[in-house]
Amino acid sequence: MRALVYDPDNGLRVAEVPMPEPGPGEVLVQVEACGICGSDRQLVRGEGAPFGTSYPVVLGHEIAGRVARLGEGVSGFAPGDAIVVHPFVPCGQCAACARGEEHLCPHQGVIGFTRPGGDAEYVAVPAQNVLRRPEGLDPAEAAILVDAYATPYRAMVSAGAAEEEAVLVLGTGGLGLAAVQIAKALGVPQVAVLSRREDAGALALVCGADEFVTLGDDPRQAGRRLRRMAKGGLGLALDTSGFADGVAFALDVLRPGGKLATVAMPAGDMPVSFAKLARKGAALVGSFGSRREDVEALLQMAAEGRIQPDVVAGRRLSLDEAPDAIQNPFFGRDIIVFDAP
Known part of the structure; x- marks a missing residue:
């Protein structure tokens, strides 16, 4: 064969x-x-x-x-x-x-x-x-x-996505687009997407995203948009892409006590600001399979x-x-x- x-x-x-x-x-x-x-x-x-x-x-x-x-x-x-x-x-x-x-x-x-x-x-x-x-x-x-669906589903269930008012998904590959749909199916009222690709916005919105921002946007303005959507900050960010600038942005918009979950497996090490995690009382959670x-x-x-x-x-x-x-x-x-x- x-x-x-x-x-x-x-x-x-x-x-x-x-x-x-x-x-x-x-x-x-x-x-x-x-x-x-x-x-x-x-x-x-x-x-x-x-x-x-x-x-x-x-x-x-x-x-x-x-x-x-x-x-x-x-x-x-x-x-x-x-x-x-x-x-x-x-x-x-x-x-x-x-x-x-x-x-x-x-x-x-x-x-x-x-x-x-x-x-x-x-x-x-x-x-x-x-x-x-x-x-x-x-x-x-x-x-x-x-x-493509089961991996972000396990991460979101483990991180308690269904209990959050707002979730941010990092990435618009197969995992990211699936994660948007899953978040909505779990009952999350507001879902935002962060992408490196401006041309991914239409597909993210079709999948159910309420807001779409790119790493090319002004980070302060993008952050304000998401905080307004989330009424002060997002409770969960799910990283599906493994890009350091995306993770840094997610940490900025997380509310105090929020969670950053990742299913990404980048080839190199990922820098994360532990000082920012500590000050926010945020949790960093990995999820596999x-x-x-x-x-x-x-x-x-x-x-x-x-x-x-x-x-x-x-x-x-x-x-x-x-x-x-x-x-x-x-x-x-x-x-x-x-x-x-």
Whole structure:
């Protein structure tokens, strides 16, 4: 079968690889769609990979498809079932897993990094990572729910976004645009967006943003606009971009006692003013990955029309177009689409 393969010596390429077989406790998935994530791009740029990544690796961890075959001991699914795949495979035995924080498992595997991913016609995955997909939900839109949406959802739920009157989202990539929709779906009355790109404003507003500012705006005027919107300051800023100037701006507009949460993983160190954090009594919170129940909640939200992944879904590409797309990002989330089963 054909797959998108990467290794540091031979680069990124579409290649013929062996057809996977589902082992005990696994499901063979015929892939319908797989999103291209920023972490795929980071890997190809040599900016780091999850611990345990082995090369050559078939990329792709935002997977939607249909069950093709069941491995030994798997029940509850049948060939043809519409599904998505949660990409994180926790060990189930460590202290983090015992606390119910399996998304922070230090021993977890990641589909598309530590085991073959979904940028291929077929992929074998653990049955515990397979979730039913509402039949009416487009596979390309469903695929990006498992990470582009699930990552900011986990961060916002952990940071208590639903209790805030105003939230600022930093960044207008796939994660940032998804975060705007999620904040609104969680009931946040006012959501602002900060971007480096002036041309991202229209899409941010379509996603539900109430205010849009750029790093090119006068920071004092932009700050005053957001404080007026938030009646004195924002309770939560979610960083999806990892730019130091954006984080500095967010710290300025946070209200006393506010939170700065980040899901960004920039290649270099990020300078943060600890003096400003201390004076404001603000909290700095990191968030990684997601839980299976996060994806379940997002599938329900999408089925009910509370979030609109079609707005975040960017270009729909063939497998042959994927290498160029990984090196040349687009607004929203690029998605590899395969022929329907």
